[in-house]
Amino acid sequence: MSAQERFERLATLPMRSFTPERRGVTSMWKQVSEVIDHRQLLWLLTRRDLQVRYRGSVLGFLWTLIKPLILLATYYVILGQVLGAARGIENFGIYVFSGLTIYMLFSESLGAAAGSIVGNGGLVKKIYLPREIFPLAAIGGAIFMFSMQLLVLVGAVVIGGEWPPAQGLLYFFPSVLLILVYVTGIGLLLSALNVYLRDVQYITEILLTLMMWGSPIVYSWQMVRGVLDRFQLPAWLLEVYTNNPLTLAVLGFHRSLWSGGTEADYPTDLALRMGIAGVIGVIFLLCAHWAFQRMQSNLAQEL
Amino acid sequence: MTPTVEPPEVVRVEDVHKTFVVRKDNSLKDRAVAFGRHRQHRQNFTAINGVSLSIYAGTTVGLLGANGSGKSTLLKMIGGILSPDDGTVTTRGRLAALLELGAGFHPELSGRENVYLNAAILGLSRAETDERYDEIVRFSGIGEFIDNEVKFYSSGMYMRLAFAVAVHTDPDILLVDEVLAVGDEAFQRKCMDKIRSFQREGRTIILVSHSAGQIAELCDTTFVLHNGEVVHEGDVREGLAVMRDIMEGRRIGESVEEERAQRSQSAAERALTVTRIETLTTDGRTSAAFFPGEPMILRIHVRASAPLAEWTTGFSIDNSTGQMVLASNTDRLDAVLPPIEPGEHFMDYRIDALHLGPGEFFINANTSPTIDVDTHVLWQGARFRMKGGEGNLGVVDAQIGVAAPRV
Numbered sequence: 001m002s003a004q005e006r007f008e009r010l011a012t013l014p015m016r017s018f019t020p021e022r023r024g025v026t027s028m029w030k031q032v033s034e035v036i037d038h039r040q041l042l043w044l045l046t047r048r049d050l051q052v053r054y055r056g057s058v059l060g061f062l063w064t065l066i067k068p069l070i071l072l073a074t075y076y077v078i079l080g081q082v083l084g085a086a087r088g089i090e091n092f093g094i095y096v097f098s099g100l101t102i103y104m105l106f107s108e109s110l111g112a113a114a115g116s117i118v119g120n121g122g123l124v125k126k127i128y129l130p131r132e133i134f135p136l137a138a139i140g141g142a143i144f145m146f147s148m149q150l151l152v153l154v155g156a157v158v159i160g161g162e163w164p165p166a167q168g169l170l171y172f173f174p175s176v177l178l179i180l181v182y183v184t185g186i187g188l189l190l191s192a193l194n195v196y197l198r199d200v201q202y203i204t205e206i207l208l209t210l211m212m213w214g215s216p217i218v219y220s221w222q223m224v225r226g227v228l229d230r231f232q233l234p235a236w237l238l239e240v241y242t243n244n245p246l247t248l249a250v251l252g253f254h255r256s257l258w259s260g261g262t263e264a265d266y267p268t269d270l271a272l273r274m275g276i277a278g279v280i281g282v283i284f285l286l287c288a289h290w291a292f293q294r295m296q297s298n299l300a301q302e303l
Numbered sequence: 304m305t306p307t308v309e310p311p312e313v314v315r316v317e318d319v320h321k322t323f324v325v326r327k328d329n330s331l332k333d334r335a336v337a338f339g340r341h342r343q344h345r346q347n348f349t350a351i352n353g354v355s356l357s358i359y360a361g362t363t364v365g366l367l368g369a370n371g372s373g374k375s376t377l378l379k380m381i382g383g384i385l386s387p388d389d390g391t392v393t394t395r396g397r398l399a400a401l402l403e404l405g406a407g408f409h410p411e412l413s414g415r416e417n418v419y420l421n422a423a424i425l426g427l428s429r430a431e432t433d434e435r436y437d438e439i440v441r442f443s444g445i446g447e448f449i450d451n452e453v454k455f456y457s458s459g460m461y462m463r464l465a466f467a468v469a470v471h472t473d474p475d476i477l478l479v480d481e482v483l484a485v486g487d488e489a490f491q492r493k494c495m496d497k498i499r500s501f502q503r504e505g506r507t508i509i510l511v512s513h514s515a516g517q518i519a520e521l522c523d524t525t526f527v528l529h530n531g532e533v534v535h536e537g538d539v540r541e542g543l544a545v546m547r548d549i550m551e552g553r554r555i556g557e558s559v560e561e562e563r564a565q566r567s568q569s570a571a572e573r574a575l576t577v578t579r580i581e582t583l584t585t586d587g588r589t590s591a592a593f594f595p596g597e598p599m600i601l602r603i604h605v606r607a608s609a610p611l612a613e614w615t616t617g618f619s620i621d622n623s624t625g626q627m628v629l630a631s632n633t634d635r636l637d638a639v640l641p642p643i644e645p646g647e648h649f650m651d652y653r654i655d656a657l658h659l660g661p662g663e664f665f666i667n668a669n670t671s672p673t674i675d676v677d678t679h680v681l682w683q684g685a686r687f688r689m690k691g692g693e694g695n696l697g698v699v700d701a702q703i704g705v706a707a708p709r710v
Contacts, residue, residue, distance in 0.1 A: 003505025004308055007360050010475060011311040015393035018383025041423040048420055052411045126406035127424060128383030128398075299388035300379065301323055 014234055017269060018128055034130040042133045046140035049112075051083040064145045065152055068104055072097050075218045089220050090260030091162055094153070099217035102253040105146040106179050106246055107208040112138035113187030114194050114204045131296045132289075135191040139183055153257060162259035174274050175252030181281035182245050183251075185288035192295040195302050215247045216254075226280050242267045245277045311395075313476055313507050314358040314381055318392035319552055321351040321376055321531075324705040336462075350376040351387070352531035358643075360396075360475070361505040365518040365539065368528035368547050374511050375480060377528065379510065382478050396475025399425050401466070408465060410454035414445055417453055418468055425472040435471045442497075443467035444490070463490055470497050472507045476507045495520075515543050516663040519683065544682065550626070573679060575614055575670045578647070579604040580684035582666070591687045595700035599687075601652040603668045608705075612642045616650060621683075623663040630700050658700040659689045 035042070040296065054060045075096050078087030089095050113135040117124055120134045179285055194200040216224065221242070228238050241247060252274055267273065325346040344437025350373045358364050368374040379385045380392050382400045405422040406419045418439055422432040440449050443464045445456075453461060470477075498521060501508060512518055518525060518539060519626040525542030527535035527549070535545040583600040584590045593599055603616050631652070633640060640650060666685040694703055 003361055003503065006475065006505040007308040007310050010313060010360050010396050011308065013395040015312075015315060015395050017391055017393045018386070038423075041428055044420050044423045048412065048416075051416070052409060055411050111464065116368055122406045123424065127400050129424065300384045 001005075003210070013204045028286070028293070031130060031132065031289070031293060033084050033188075035132050038130060038133055042137055043141065045133060045137035048145070049137060051140045052145055064148045068097070068100055068149055069152075071100060071132060073104070075100075077217045083222075085219050088223065091160070091258065093158065093221075094156060094162065095254065095258050096218055097153055097156065098109075098253050098257045099215070099250050101146065101149045102175060102179060102249055103212055103217055103246070104149060105142055105176070106183060106249070107212065108142035108145055109139045109179075109183040110187055110190065110204055110208060113183070114190040114201045116187075117195055117299060118198070118201070118303065125300050125303050131192075131299060132188065132292065135187040136184070137185055138191075139180070143180075149200055157257055157259075159267065164255065164257060164259045168255040168257075170256070170269070171252035171274075172256035174271075174278070175249040176257065176277055177255065178245055178252070178274055178281060179249045181278065181285055185281065185285035188285075188288045188292040192292050194297065195299050196295070211246055215244065215250045217250060220265060221251060221267065223245075243273055243277065244274065245281060248277050308567050310360040310362070310505075312357050313360045313395055314356075314509070315393050316354055316356045316377070316381070317391050318628060319351055319354050319377075319380060319387040319392060320349070321373075321380065321385065323348045323350055328697060346587035351380070354392075354528075354531070354533055355390075356526055356536065358507060358509065358534060360507050361502075362524055363502055363508040363510065363522045365522035365525040365542065366509065366511045366528065367525055367542055369546075369549055371551075372528040373531040374528045378480055378511050380480055381476075395577065397426060397467060397473065398476045398478065399472045399474035400478040401469045401480065408461065410452055411452055413452050413463055414440075414449040414456070418449075418464070421465065421468045422472060425469060425474075427472050431473075439464075439471050440466045442471070442493070453612050459490075466494060470494075470501070470547055474506060474545060477501065478508065479508060479510045479512075497664050499598055514663070515546070515621070516623040516665065516686065519543060540682065547650075572667075573673050574607065574609055574611060576606050576679045577616075577668045577670050577684065580618075580666050580668050580681060582687045583651075584684055589687075592690055593659075593687060594691045595658060595660075595689060596656050599654045599657050601654060601666065602649050603652070603670065604647065604649040605670050607643050607645050610642065610644050611672055612684060614640050614643065614670065614672050616640070616668060618668045619653060620659075621665045621667065622698055623665075626698070628659065628664070657689070660695060660697045660700050661689050662698075663688055 054063055057063065059066070072093070076086075076093055078094070080089075080092045086092035093179055115283055116134040116138040117131060123129065124131060124134070190200055224241060228235075242251075248270070251270060254261055255266060255270065325348055337669065352373075354373075354377060366374040366378060376385060380387055381394065382398065383392075383394075384400075407421045412420065418436065419429070419432055422435075422439075423429070427435075440446075443460075445460055445464055448456065448460065453464070456464070498508065502521075508521070510518065510521060521541050524537055525535070525539050526533050527542050527545045529549055534549075535542050567699060580655070581589055581602040581604070582591060582593075583602055585598050585600065587600075601618055603618065605614075605616070607614070615633045617630065618635075619627050619630035622628050662688055665679060665683045666687070667682050668684055669678045669680040689700070691700075
């Protein structure tokens with residue numbers, strides 16, 4: 001291209017600014033469309049994280065399965081058989097593994113997203129990119145690991161021949177979506193906050209461990225109800241416990257892949273609860289993105 | 304004949320301010336401890352203070368300034384990496400930044416994977432990268448190693464590959480931060496050639512460099528920043544003079560004024576002017592490259608407008624950052640120059656052995672009828688390169704040996 005042609009082309013382009021305007025739906029949409037423009041990069045970054053993760057190890061991607069399988073074995077033996085949690089739960093292996101699979105999507109996403117901007121500091125400081133893509137790429141990597149575990153889980157269900165009722169499958173995608181909406185919102189917030197306060201990453205790890213025990217993965221929802229009844233605690237406590245999006249997603253996941261459940265194993269109106277949590281999640285995601293935009297203008301200098 | 308188009312404005316910076324808060328605490332504990340005496344742990348630092356400038360397409364702009372003057376901050380704001388606190392920065396066209404090469408490289412990935420990743424970071428689509436891939440590899444000179452992981456690359460190879468990717472992204476505006484000095488001499492020449500062809504293609508280059516040599520060689524215009532403000536814009540030579548004032552702690556613009564005054568004085572009014580500086584080898588050939596320890600003849604051409612019974616000259620040699628490394632004059636050397644008639648003359652300094660370290664050097668020369676009165680200076684009238692330097696780095700050259708260690 002000659003200099004003249006370049007000048008002519010440039011003269012027709014509008015002057016634009018990188019600084020996102022502080023408010024307004026248009027600026028948010030602008031950011032989103034910019035992320036969409038960078039989808040190829042998003043894909044490459046996701047792939048890079050995955051490629052790098054197990055490079056040089058003999059077992060490679062098998063490691064994505066080894067960790068949850070070991071966890072599964074531990075919980076199955078210790079909690080299920082030794083401590084007797086399995087007594088009230090049919091088909092305990094599938095029960096734990098399906099809960100763990102959806103929980104791992106949640107925890108891997110947040111764990112990776114929290115450190116994503118600090119980890120890519122070199123890039124953030126050197127070049128303009130919509131910063132959202134770093135937490136998003138981290139979540140992308142977690143989705144991949146989730147799919148691997150899901151394959152094993154579905155395989156186990158097929159081999160075991162224990163099919164849950166078909167209408168339960170309707171809960172599958174809403175559960176995953178629910179997790180993804182929350183994970184994206186929280187992940188955006190954590191990734192930016194972590195730049196200002198590195199403790200965020202460690203706090204996240206602790207909270208994630210707590211959340212695992214705070215949702216019906218290795219015990220059942222019914223047990224929680226029983227315990228609350230026994231100690232005569234107010235009913236709203238059960239509501240708080242149940243309506244936490246992670247619990248809802250785990251319950252939905254059980255419903256779609258675990259054959260052992262009866263109506264009594266699930267709270268009433270699970271679908272409605274998930275719907276409400278989804279709507280709140282979307283609103284939360286919008287707020288989180290707004291907060292992310294406010295924080296991102298100073299990210300490069302804080303790193 | 305195509306009608307010529309006015310080069311459009313590609314970068315507009317309007318009244319931009321940027322203040323950094325320097326905080327000394329970065330963890331929750333620090334902050335909890337410091338809570339209440341918040342102030343002590345914060346310090347404001349104004350990096351950019353009300354800068355406005357416009358850059359037009361097709362120009363090569365040098366941003367000059369001492370360390371901490373805000374030039375890199377300004378470049379980062381143009382690149383969108385930092386947002387201004389106040390004011391606006393707008394640009395148009397595709398922008399690529401050569402800010403610290405290889406920022407997007409991952410050591411565990413192969414050269415090929417890194418090319419695709421880095422190209423995507425710089426805004427190229429996969430199809431575009433496919434198209435340019437061979438050219439990128441050819442330019443980098445990495446050859447068969449392209450499928451090795453980059454952690455096995457030498458730092459030179461790493462830089463070459465990164466530079467190759469960056470220059471093949473077809474940017475309209477290229478931001479360069481101190482990175483042109485990569486690789487060996489052959490590759491540096493290649494980089495310079497690429498920059499030249501960028502200039503011919505009407506691309507805009509914004510360059511931050513400490514090297515006066517690079518700025519003088521490449522730029523059409525400069526902005527000099529000092530304490531976050533633009534203190535000079537326009538002419539490159541004057542910009543470099545302003546830089547020299549800043550470095551030497553003089554009043555800004557002092558030497559520019561001197562130079563302007565000199566220029567406004569017609570040659571006829573002036574008794575003596577330096578017209579040209581040459582560097583020669585002992586057998587009288589002009590040469591712009593010397594090895595340490597070699598002799599050098601430094602020839603200063605002057606024009607006299609009147610017969611002079613006595614006259615003096617002096618010279619100084621600066622390195623590429625503008626620091627003086629060597630200077631002398633006829634007065635110091637107790638040399639008396641013979642009377643001259645009006646017309647062109649020259650005199651030689653003979654440096655028996657040049658003990659300068661590797662790099663680029665510039666020669667300034669001055670002349671006057673009597674020492675330090677009505678001096679005419681030719682700034683950067685010649686430049687030369689010191690080769691070699693395998694044994695040592697730095698401005699000077701020395702013979703260094705290693706004695707057997709006592710065990």
